[in-house]
Amino acid sequence: VSCLGGGLYIKLPHAPQACGVVPEAWRFDCYPERGVVVTRELCEARNCCFIPASSFSAPGRNGVPWCFYPPGFPSYSLVSVKATELGQTGTLVKTVKTYYPKDILTLHLELLYETDHRLRITDPSESRFEVPIAVPKATEKASSPAYSVELSNEPFGIIVKRTSTGAVLLNTTVAPLFYCDQFLQLSSSLSSQYIYGLGEHRSSFLHDIHWNTLTMWARDVPPTELTNLYGAHPFYLAMEEGGTGTAHGFFLLNSNAMDVALQPGPAITWRTIGGILDFYVFLGPDPASVIGQYLEVVGYPTMPVYWALGYHLCRWGYGSSNATWDVVKNMRNYGIPQDVQWNDIDYMDRSLDFTFDPATFSTLPDMVKDLHSHGQRYVMMLDPGISSIQPEGEYWPYDEGLRRGVFINHTDGSTLIGKVWPGLTAFPDFSDDVTHEWWYDNLKRFHDKVPFDGLWIDMNEPSSFVDGSTVGCPDTELENPPYTPGILGGLLRAKTLCASAVQKTSSHYNMHSLYGLLEAKASACALKRMLGKRAFVISRSTFPSQGQYSGHWLGDNRSHWKDMYTSIAGMLTFNLLGVPLVGADVCGFSEQTEEELCVRWTQLGAFYPFTRNHNPQDPPAFSPLARSAMKQSLLLRYSLFPLLYTLFHRAHTHGHTVARPLLFPKDVRTYGIDRQFLWGKSLMVTPVLDPGVDFVVGYFPQGLWYDYYTVRTQLYILTIHNP
Numbered sequence: 001v002s003c004l005g006g007g008l009y010i011k012l013p014h015a016p017q018a019c020g021v022v023p024e025a026w027r028f029d030c031y032p033e034r035g036v037v038v039t040r041e042l043c044e045a046r047n048c049c050f051i052p053a054s055s056f057s058a059p060g061r062n063g064v065p066w067c068f069y070p071p072g073f074p075s076y077s078l079v080s081v082k083a084t085e086l087g088q089t090g091t092l093v094k095t096v097k098t099y100y101p102k103d104i105l106t107l108h109l110e111l112l113y114e115t116d117h118r119l120r121i122t123d124p125s126e127s128r129f130e131v132p133i134a135v136p137k138a139t140e141k142a143s144s145p146a147y148s149v150e151l152s153n154e155p156f157g158i159i160v161k162r163t164s165t166g167a168v169l170l171n172t173t174v175a176p177l178f179y180c181d182q183f184l185q186l187s188s189s190l191s192s193q194y195i196y197g198l199g200e201h202r203s204s205f206l207h208d209i210h211w212n213t214l215t216m217w218a219r220d221v222p223p224t225e226l227t228n229l230y231g232a233h234p235f236y237l238a239m240e241e242g243g244t245g246t247a248h249g250f251f252l253l254n255s256n257a258m259d260v261a262l263q264p265g266p267a268i269t270w271r272t273i274g275g276i277l278d279f280y281v282f283l284g285p286d287p288a289s290v291i292g293q294y295l296e297v298v299g300y301p302t303m304p305v306y307w308a309l310g311y312h313l314c315r316w317g318y319g320s321s322n323a324t325w326d327v328v329k330n331m332r333n334y335g336i337p338q339d340v341q342w343n344d345i346d347y348m349d350r351s352l353d354f355t356f357d358p359a360t361f362s363t364l365p366d367m368v369k370d371l372h373s374h375g376q377r378y379v380m381m382l383d384p385g386i387s388s389i390q391p392e393g394e395y396w397p398y399d400e401g402l403r404r405g406v407f408i409n410h411t412d413g414s415t416l417i418g419k420v421w422p423g424l425t426a427f428p429d430f431s432d433d434v435t436h437e438w439w440y441d442n443l444k445r446f447h448d449k450v451p452f453d454g455l456w457i458d459m460n461e462p463s464s465f466v467d468g469s470t471v472g473c474p475d476t477e478l479e480n481p482p483y484t485p486g487i488l489g490g491l492l493r494a495k496t497l498c499a500s501a502v503q504k505t506s507s508h509y510n511m512h513s514l515y516g517l518l519e520a521k522a523s524a525c526a527l528k529r530m531l532g533k534r535a536f537v538i539s540r541s542t543f544p545s546q547g548q549y550s551g552h553w554l555g556d557n558r559s560h561w562k563d564m565y566t567s568i569a570g571m572l573t574f575n576l577l578g579v580p581l582v583g584a585d586v587c588g589f590s591e592q593t594e595e596e597l598c599v600r601w602t603q604l605g606a607f608y609p610f611t612r613n614h615n616p617q618d619p620p621a622f623s624p625l626a627r628s629a630m631k632q633s634l635l636l637r638y639s640l641f642p643l644l645y646t647l648f649h650r651a652h653t654h655g656h657t658v659a660r661p662l663l664f665p666k667d668v669r670t671y672g673i674d675r676q677f678l679w680g681k682s683l684m685v686t687p688v689l690d691p692g693v694d695f696v697v698g699y700f701p702q703g704l705w706y707d708y709y710t711v712r713t714q715l716y717i718l719t720i721h722n723p
Contacts, residue, residue, distance in 0.1 A: 018070050018072070019049030022070070024053060024054065025267075026174065027263075028069050028175035028269060030049075030067045032259065032261070032271065032483070038066060042067070047073065049070045050067050053065075053066060063211055069176055076107065076156040076177050076179070077092065077095075078091070078152070078154070078156045081109075081151060086138055086140070087110070087111040087112045087141060088109075088110075088151075089109060090108075091106065091107070091109070100178065100180040100183040100483065101182075101482055102180050102182070103180050104180060104181065108124060110123070111149060113138075113141045113145055114136070115142050115293075116144050116283075117146050117283040118142075118283070119147055119149065119160060119280065119281040121278075122276065123277055125276050128275060128276050129256075129275050129506050129510040130253075130275065131275065133517075133545050136296065145283075146163055146164065147162060147163060147281065147283055148160070148163050155176065157173030157174075157177075158172045162248070162285075167242075169238075169240075169248050169281060170188050171189040175187035175269065179277070182274060183483045184270075184274075184275070185269060185271045186279075187267060187269040187270075188268055190238060191238055191239075191240045191266075193264070193266050194206060194239035195238050195268075196236060197235050197573060198233065198236050199232075199233035199542075199573050199574065199577055200229040200230055200233060202227070202229065202566055202570070203569065205568070206671060207262060209264055210263075210264050211264070213486060214260045215227075215257075215260075216232035216233070216234060216257065216513065217513060218231060218516060219494075221488055222556045223556070223570075227488050228488055230516070231516065231542035231543060231552070232258075232543055233544055234252040234253075235249065235544065237287060237290050237576060239287070239663075244665075246284060246665070247284045247285065247665065248283055248284050248285075249284070251294055251298075252272070252278070253278040253280070254276070255275065255514050256274035256510060257484070258271055259485040271483070273481050273483055273485065275510065282294055286665050288657070292656070295655035299547065299578070300654075300655050301548065301581070301652055302534070302547065302549065303649060304536065304581050305535075306645060307453075307536075308454075308551075308610070309644055310340060311338050311611055311612075312341075312379070312612035312613070313327065313341055314342030314344060314613065314614045315344065315613075315615060315616050316589075317344070317346055318346060319346065319360060321356075321363045325367045325370070328367075328370075328376070331618070334627060337634050340378070340453075342379045342456060342612070342614075343364075343378075343380045345381055345421055347364060347381075351387075351421035353382055353383060353442070354397050356450060365450050368451055369451075372451070377453035377454065378450075378453055379452060380455070381458050382458070383421065384427055384515075385425030386401060386426050387424070387425055388417055388426045400438060400441070404437075404438050406428050406434055406435040407428060408426070408429045408501050408503055409501065409502045410500075411500055411501075416497060418464030418469055419464055427462055427464075428519075430518035430519045430522050431505035431506075431514070431518055432504035432505075435522065439523070439526055440525075440529060440530065443526050454536030455527065455536070455537050456537075457516070457519055457520060457523055457537060457540070460540055460541045461512075461516065462515050463496060464496055464497060467496075468493035468496075468497065469501075473493055473500060476500050478507060479498065497512070513543055514543050517544075517549070520539045520546060520549040523535070524537050524550060537549060538552065538553055539551070540555060542574075544577070546577075546579050547581075551580075551581025551582055552582045553584065554571070554584040556585075557584055557585050557589050557590070558589070559590065561597060561690065561691060563584070564584075564588075564597065564600065564601050564604060564689060565675065565689045568675065569674045570582070570584060571583060571609070572659060572661050572674065572677060575657040575658055580659070581610045582609055582610055583608030583609060583611055586601050586611065586613040587615035588601070588615055593615055595622050597691070598630075599629050602633050602634070603629070603688070606634055607679065607687075609648075609659055611637065644679065647679060659678070660677065660678050660679075661678070662676050662699065664701040670699070676699065684705070686698035
């Protein structure tokens with residue numbers, strides 16, 4: 001991007017009647033800042049319209065905007081365009097500055113007709129941060145594209161249509177384009193109200209578009225509605241109007257903190273505070289094709305090792321290796337299948353990575369040897385925070401990391417110190433190849449003592465118990481940008497590192513939400529190199545292309561019926577996002593579980609692609625009746641391994657999903673169902689999700705469905721008894 005100097009910011013009067021013609025559903029928020037009571041004076045200082053909403057909705061993040069852009073609000077103009085071998089390029093110019101600082105007044109547009117079903121629209125800047133993940137490079141222009149592109153000159157806008165139906169998939173003329181140094185905003189109409197993806201959030205599978213803002217900035221917080229969670233995935237899949245069954249997708253390749261605002265127009269607004277606007281449109285035409293086209297860009301998921309499909313057992317607070325071992329023996333005694341035993345952080349010596357407690361976990365190597373002798377596997381947790389307060393010469397990971405310079409630094413070159421479970425900690429910079437080698441060396445040294453089989457990487461948003469660092473953060477534009485998305489805590493550094501912190505590739509401001517992805521890559525590569533086998537990694541924080549390196553669990557959920565229900569939407573969303581090895585903590589992680597809940601959750605969890613109980617109550621802890629029900633559910637899962645393994649192989653080789661919604665494209669009634677789901681195309685799961693019932697009501701899309709147990713057939717709606 002080149003930036004021309006000069007420009008004016010002037011007050012441009014607009015006729016009151018112009019404001020009145022804007023329907024409420026098409027008001028685009030001119031004052032999205034949080035914590036501000038937007039008055040008429042503040043609004044009009046931005047040359048925007050101020051009209052209280054006629055509905056009962058209050059102004060703000062989740063209501064009809066009272067302050068919105070008038071028709072004709074200054075934006076960019078397209079002053080030149082020319083054809084290229086791969087598409088088109090153009091130059092955009094703005095002559096009137098906006099109310100955010102550092103407007104970029106000249107932009108260079110590039111449209112790449114990459115395939116018949118994939119269009120890329122980007123700003124080929126060399127001076128701004130771009131996400132460092134590999135994407136395919138087109139070598140020739142699409143010969144028969146399924147899309148047409150129209151460019152509006154004044155104001156500038158892009159309109160993308162499906163050639164077969166004329167449906168408008170993207171129309172950016174609906175609101176002004178902003179392109180400032182730390183505020184980029186792009187709005188578009190949506191083709192319908194049926195929008196999926198945009199992870200990671202706790203919500204229904206089908207997003208609510210009624211003034212719903214989703215924030216993306218990796219954050220350590222138990223799954224909570226209207227909150228930015230562990231990962232950031234700026235991709236959506238949309239079903240199109242008319243019941244035709246056609247679908248398309250949109251992906252913004254940007255890792256900076258952002259808000260994605262949905263409104264009932266239907267329309268969407270992307271607000272990000274850095275990087276460039278680099279986005280893809282996928283033409284499908286069906287949902288499965290859209291997902292496959294998205295994964296052609298970010299990468300197909302890895303093929304999991306076979307034992308990853310088995311039942312995994314874990315808890316925080318086993319207390320000792322002998323207690324952990326006893327759980328494994330109990331599972332064997334009751335004949336309950338278990339492939340993998342895990343340990344949470346309590347196996348460590350003083351919560352130090354790459355150690356085990358010499359007193360309480362002294363028999364850990366023997367336990368792992370016993371697991372291996374029974375064909376079972378062992379997985380342990382690692383956090384990225386490396387203790388910085390051990391005496392010199394006594395903790396090799398920190399001493400060696402300091403010597404090699406692998407840690408994230410302050411702007412003055414000193415090591416940034418935060419605080420996690422072991423106390424004061426430094427944080428490895430996984431954007432540096434030197435750090436990958438240091439990580440491998442640490443894993444190899446520990447594996448020589450405890451021959452683990454896989455890794456659980458946690459706290460990798462990254463999380464810290466102090467905001468920024470122990471000495472605070474500098475007062476800079478990176479720490480206090482002119483616009484801050486709706487991040488929990490209100491600051492970029494809340495419960496994480498300083499945004500101004502220095503990493504090899506760029507500032508933490510740009511790299512924050514990539515941390516979990518890069519740690520997963522380092523971990524998967526190290527395991528493959530060390531073991532000579534496919535790697536098993538489960539990560540809490542995720543980003544597009546994560547599926548190439550790891551699976552994901554849905555975080556620190558609670559032992560509530562609602563958490564069990566929302567886990568289905570989480571599972572389906574991550575399959576859509578290319579991370580099919582996914583599941584929630586069966587029976588819940590925090591709070592006391594109930595026997596009925598745990599039985600029902602085990603029955604559901606048997607059909608997660610990744611099944612792990614992470615609760616103090618493992619199956620042998622319950623009554624004989626409950627224990628029997630759990631055992632039968634798990635045995636059913638094991639009997640279906642040939643199907644499940646085949647589905648993972650298709651995901652790996654063709655970009656398919658493993659668990660998928662009942663989204664039958666031509667049946668609109670299926671678009672909002674998230675209490676049922678499918679394995680592949682044909683195995684439907686309808687779990688009990690409410691207490692005190694022994695039946696469920698399920699919807700059966702048109703077709704011939706067979707009961708798995710009785711081979712009876714049934715159409716449409718059926719009450720299923722499930723004692």
